[in-house]
Amino acid sequence: MSARRLTLGVTQRGNMTKVLLFALLFLSVFVRPSGALELKEIKSSDELARFIYHMASDNVPVNKLLKGLESSDTLRISDYEVAIPVREVFGTIVIERFGEKLGRLVFESDKKYDVREICAFRDSKDQVWRFHIIILEERQCNIIRSFLEELMKDERVK
Numbered sequence: 018m019s020a021r022r023l024t025l026g027v028t029q030r031g032n033m034t035k036v037l038l039f040a041l042l043f044l045s046v047f048v049r050p051s052g053a054l055e056l057k058e059i060k061s062s063d064e065l066a067r068f069i070y071h072m073a074s075d076n077v078p079v080n081k082l083l084k085g086l087e088s089s090d091t092l093r094i095s096d097y098e099v100a101i102p103v104r105e106v107f108g109t110i111v112i113e114r115f116g117e118k119l120g121r122l123v124f125e126s127d128k129k130y131d132v133r134e135i136c137a138f139r140d141s142k143d144q145v146w147r148f149h150i151i152i153l154e155e156r157q158c159n160i161i162r163s164f165l166e167e168l169m170k171d172e173r174v175k
Contacts, residue, residue, distance in 0.1 A: 056103060062096040066136035069148045073113035079172065082111055083165045086158065097134050101150060105133055108153045111161050119164055123157050
């Protein structure tokens, strides 16, 4: 009788292991951490701010930032009356991430720049993160593009 219990216990543990592995697989495939949205999935100002925050603070590959900067697509969010060019979203991300190195090149100190939209979110520590999506001129996009291309060259050398 004890051999039968032992066999039954092993079978139950094996089934439990399979269930746990399936649950982990399911979670890794279908559940995303907040802020890890793709741009096309963004539906609100809050989600846009979280996207910008994560793209600027995570170690997102430079080529992904460059690809976004070169996009001619627009983003429609119900919170805003106008569509936001994807290149301006990615320009904001690059400026947030590399602001100290890039800010003086992109912005002239005596000039005012128009803001397309402002988005914000409050994090788990009750800190507010606010981002101004600047209407970028072609000159500014070219500077940001050149900067990113130089970063990619430097990464290849390392």
